[in-house]
Amino acid sequence: MSTVKDLIDQAVDRLGDDLEKLSLQIHDNPELGYQEVKAAGWLTEFLHAQGLKVERGVGGVETAFRAMIETGAGPTIGLMCEYDALPQIGHACGHNAIATAGAGAGAALAAVRDKLPKGRIVVIGTPAEEGGGGKVKLIKAGVFRDVDAAMMCHGWDKWILHQDLLGIVRVAFEFTGKAAHAAADPWEGVNALDAVIQTFNNVAMLRQQVRPNARIHGIVTNGGAAPNIIPEAASCLFYVRAADLEYMWQLHARVIACAEGAAKATGTALKVVDYRETAYEPMKRNEALLEAFGANLRAVGEVDSPEVKDRLGSSDVGNVSQVIPCIQPLMKIAPDGTPIHSRDFEAAAATPLARRGTLTAAKVMARTTYDLLADPALLARAKQEFSKAK
Numbered sequence: 001m002s003t004v005k006d007l008i009d010q011a012v013d014r015l016g017d018d019l020e021k022l023s024l025q026i027h028d029n030p031e032l033g034y035q036e037v038k039a040a041g042w043l044t045e046f047l048h049a050q051g052l053k054v055e056r057g058v059g060g061v062e063t064a065f066r067a068m069i070e071t072g073a074g075p076t077i078g079l080m081c082e083y084d085a086l087p088q089i090g091h092a093c094g095h096n097a098i099a100t101a102g103a104g105a106g107a108a109l110a111a112v113r114d115k116l117p118k119g120r121i122v123v124i125g126t127p128a129e130e131g132g133g134g135k136v137k138l139i140k141a142g143v144f145r146d147v148d149a150a151m152m153c154h155g156w157d158k159w160i161l162h163q164d165l166l167g168i169v170r171v172a173f174e175f176t177g178k179a180a181h182a183a184a185d186p187w188e189g190v191n192a193l194d195a196v197i198q199t200f201n202n203v204a205m206l207r208q209q210v211r212p213n214a215r216i217h218g219i220v221t222n223g224g225a226a227p228n229i230i231p232e233a234a235s236c237l238f239y240v241r242a243a244d245l246e247y248m249w250q251l252h253a254r255v256i257a258c259a260e261g262a263a264k265a266t267g268t269a270l271k272v273v274d275y276r277e278t279a280y281e282p283m284k285r286n287e288a289l290l291e292a293f294g295a296n297l298r299a300v301g302e303v304d305s306p307e308v309k310d311r312l313g314s315s316d317v318g319n320v321s322q323v324i325p326c327i328q329p330l331m332k333i334a335p336d337g338t339p340i341h342s343r344d345f346e347a348a349a350a351t352p353l354a355r356r357g358t359l360t361a362a363k364v365m366a367r368t369t370y371d372l373l374a375d376p377a378l379l380a381r382a383k384q385e386f387s388k389a390k
């Protein structure tokens, strides 16, 4: 006789072609954070067709959504989808696969609805992970308030149950100087680009004195209009990351000081653009949820690799992990050694290997959700661990 988990696996396999189509559609139509209108549309259409109750624009965010299965009074388990792309390099973070895995898990659970223990499953569409802090907004709007535990799978080149995430805060600097002809009257100008370059030099020096699990990196967002005009306006954007939030805020202050020093040295005016409202927090580990996920992963025949300590990113799923028990295992959707945010990863996110990883992730998340509904002791352990951990 088939168990519920067998039926979950069969439902995902049955939906495999539809899920792959959904994934490729999102992949081939990359949309930036908060502009994911098509992706949110396709995902909610799919979930609605699978029998989930869909709400669009939740938490006051137009491209966010919630799709629900309700079987009675019980715990609520969240399955998160991301679907924003990167500027210029499209789905090089594989969020099309994240979205499809979450939607696939929701659809598989809807297919076994009659056999589910009492409770609620919510597939939550979380926009703008790449810097926009969609989950931060949804947390503030109360979307996670009634969720007892949540999970999502992120694409990677290996199956890994847990990777630490760094806290991250963005900060932008806008320098204003004075335009003048760069050859005829350079002494009349005040060079805003010099202030940007000096900021980078200051940060480069700061960087050699920081702890190994901190990262500071930036780009020039405006470098002037033409070489024969002393730039009157120039700007740059930095990301400041650290494993420890207190240390991250210390570095944030020092990076601002780097820009202030550059403004002073060049005689430009500085405006600091503050993004501290959408700072991302580190990932709080939850062993109880990771163990349940890992057991289901091995049961469907996958092998996971050990955590890699120096490949450190950041995500607003870290913020979710600070308010409820939450995990973000990594699913293999690319050949070993493929770095994320690369052209190669973008190409990999639309291959049969990505289909395989995505469908497996859908099965494993659906199975783990089933475990959480069926075994109150498991959810209790996850919650107890959450409240004890720092």
Ligand SMILES: [Zn+2]
Pocket: 093, 130, 341
């Ligand atoms: Zn990314």
Ligand SMILES: [Zn+2]
Pocket: 093, 094, 095, 129, 154
């Ligand atoms: Zn990502």
